[in-house]
Amino acid sequence: MFGLFNKKPRGETITLSIDGMHCVSCSMNIDGTLEDLGGVIESKTNYASGKTIIVYDPKTFSLEKSRKAIEALGYSVS
Numbered sequence: 001m002f003g004l005f006n007k008k009p010r011g012e013t014i015t016l017s018i019d020g021m022h023c024v025s026c027s028m029n030i031d032g033t034l035e036d037l038g039g040v041i042e043s044k045t046n047y048a049s050g051k052t053i054i055v056y057d058p059k060t061f062s063l064e065k066s067r068k069a070i071e072a073l074g075y076s077v078s
Contacts, residue, residue, distance in 0.1 A: 010055075011057050012056055012061075013053060013054065014053075014063070015051055015052065015053050016051065016054065016066075016067075016070070016077050017077070018030065018045070018051070018070060018076070018077055018078075019050060019075060019076045019078065021050060023047060026045075026047050027052075028045075030045045030073060031044065031045050031052075033072075033073060034052070034054060034066060034069060034070070037062075037066060037069060038060050038062075038065075039056050039060035039061030040061065041056055042055040
């Protein structure tokens with residue numbers, strides 16, 4: 001309604017540029033894969049902008065694991 005019930009996830013945020021996406025399914029695959037990784041609280045990917053915003057727990061998050069997971073799906077991270 002007015003955002004009263006929308007809780008913002010707690011954690012740190014990083015934005016990654018991703019090349020190779022061409023549809024909404026691409027972004028959904030990336031989000032699902034990232035959210036299955038330890039330390040990732042939330043992932044929001046926009047294929048049109050080529051960006052992924054990751055909210056993470058700095059104690060357990062691994063940027064390298066996230067990069068490898070995205071690259072395993074066939075996309076490149078810059």
